[in-house]
Amino acid sequence: MSHVKKIVTPLTEEQVKGLQAGDQVSISGVIYTARDAAHKLLTEAIQTGEELPVDFKGQIIYYAGPTPAKPGQVIGSCGPTTSGRMDAYSPTMMAQGLKGMIGKGPRSKEVVESMKENNVVYFAAIGGAAALIADSVKEAEVVAFDELGPEAIRRLVVEDYPCIVAIDAQGNNLYELGVEQYKVTD
Amino acid sequence: MNHSTETCMRELSVDKITEAVKRLCIEAACDLPEDVEKLIREAVDKEESKFGKYSLEKIVKNVELSRNENAPMCQDTGIVVVFAEVGQDLRLVGGSLTDAINEGVRQGYEEGYLRKSVVEDPVLNRKNTGDNTPAVIYTELVPGNEIKLQILPKGAGSENMGALKMLKPAEGLEGVKNFIIQAVTQAGGNPCPPVIVGVGIGGTMDKSTLLAKKALARHAGEPHANPEYQALEEELLEEINKLGIGPQGFGGKVTALAVHIETYPTHIATMPVAVCLNCHAARHKEVTL
Structure with a gap:
């Protein structure tokens, strides 16, 4: 495979600008898991002006809800979930200073527009490769919404988590470019 | 009357069903069936796109790893769909079929360290039931005195x-x-x-x-x-x-x-x-x- 760009979190504006759709990256540092229910609670808190349990400035949210860790494990299987379900919440999170999102599958036009406005990057991980991905997770701790079980917000420390830049901050979109390239019209 | 389809009446304890469902839930989560794996491996050879091939290679590696380590291949271990074909000459004893299946799911998801992904109410509270029950169960009466259970943990x-x-x-x-x-x-x-x-x-x-x-x-x-x-x-x-x-x-x-x-x-x-x-x-x- 081609050159892999190493990324250490939190993300800077310059780092985000330097990433292009189709880049292979490996992410190290802290990332936060949040999916449907946590996003609902976070955006509700933002609307009512409550303080958030995590400061998302410069951070990456990973759309994931892991399986329980077996004894001796840091985390269970931990692959990405479908990002599209978070589309309704993502612009609000980007306005909070969020710089990156990791998930799987395409995003809405509104999300891509908001990414361009806020200089945010969207990484794709391989959906369904969850046992493999767990190897990159070195620490895991629930930091908010414990009552949500698998949907709680977890602070993960990852090492060389492999991802692909699916949509960059300029709006270049691998889901469109790739499909266009391989579409066969009779 | 079609005598050829008649079998002798037989009894089966529902505990056997719980046991089987539990085992199959864990196996399903960690061990991809060979028929599916074969098609994925063929796809690696067919795929020409760089990221497509990369993804498929990772998926194959993940299938091997999850099987070897008895780890769920995907964190979405699904809501359990059960197709039960129940022989009409089978008498289930010791409890209800539905309860037995759900007990199997409960035990399998707990002991297998599988994710509990079912919420109690679809709209109003969306509170996690905590044990991945209830399963979605379809029963069909068929000739014979056996029960066939098909388990499909379905990701959302x-x-x-x-x-x-x-x-x-x-x-x-x-x-x-x-x-x-x-x-x-x-x-x-x-x-x-x-x-x-x-x-x-x-x-x-x-x-x-x-x-x-x-x-x-x-x-x-x-x-x-x-x-x-x-x-x-x-x-x-x-x-x-x-x-x-x-x-x-x-x-x-x-x-x-x-x-x-x-x-x-x-x-x-x-x-x-x-x-x-x-x-x-x-x-x-x-x-x-």
Whole structure:
């Protein structure tokens, strides 16, 4: 495979600008898991002006809800979930200073527009490769919404988590470019 | 009366069903069936796109790792769909079939360290039940004195991309093909392609969706018994793989691994078509007791 760009979190504006759709990256540092229910609670808190349990400035949210860790494990299987379900919440999170999102599958036009406005990057991980991905997770701790079980917000420390830049901050979109390239019209 | 289908009355303790369901839930989560794995391995060779091939190679590695380490291949270990074919000469003793199946799910998801992904109320509270119950259970009475259990833990990423249309008979075969292709196109990269496409045609609205789900329980890639439907499955697979969606939606030649069609007679005025998609982690296990 081609050159892999190493990324250490939190993300800077310059780092985000330097990433292009189709880049292979490996992410190290802290990332936060949040999916449907946590996003609902976070955006509700933002609307009512409550303080958030995590400061998302410069951070990456990973759309994931892991399986329980077996004894001796840091985390269970931990692959990405479908990002599209978070589309309704993502612009609000980007306005909070969020710089990156990791998930799987395409995003809405509104999300891509908001990414361009806020200089945010969207990484794709391989959906369904969850046992493999767990190897990159070195620490895991629930930091908010414990009552949500698998949907709680977890602070993960990852090492060389492999991802692909699916949509960059300029709006270049691998889901469109790739499909266009391989579409066969009779 | 057809005497040839009669068997001797037999008793079976529901505890055996709990035990089997528990075992199958864990096995399904960690051990991808060989039929699906074979199709994924073939896809690695067929795929030409860089990221498509990369994804498939990772998926194959993940299948091997999850099997060797008895770890769930996907963190979405699903809501459990159970197809139970109950012999009419089988007498279940010691409790209810439904309770026995749910107890098996409860034990399997706890002891197997599988994710509990079921919420109590679909709209109002969406509170996690904490044990992945209840399962979605379909029972069918069949001749014989055995029970066949098929377990399909179904992830929601692909389930969300299902589609149903009540076609007019005038829309014909072309209408059916167009709707199926449209459903897969709209799903795009969301359902974790390469997918298995389950199609149910005929019956009523509800029957067609059930057939589409049942189509996913078929041995992956096994063709329909009717040569005309077999040809339709092949044609649809070819058309779907021209869409360019590719593994994970990154673009590529392999968007689907197989198309399975199931049909049922229908009313003179209708032609329901349902599409149920399964991700590449097409987990299915079965046992006959």
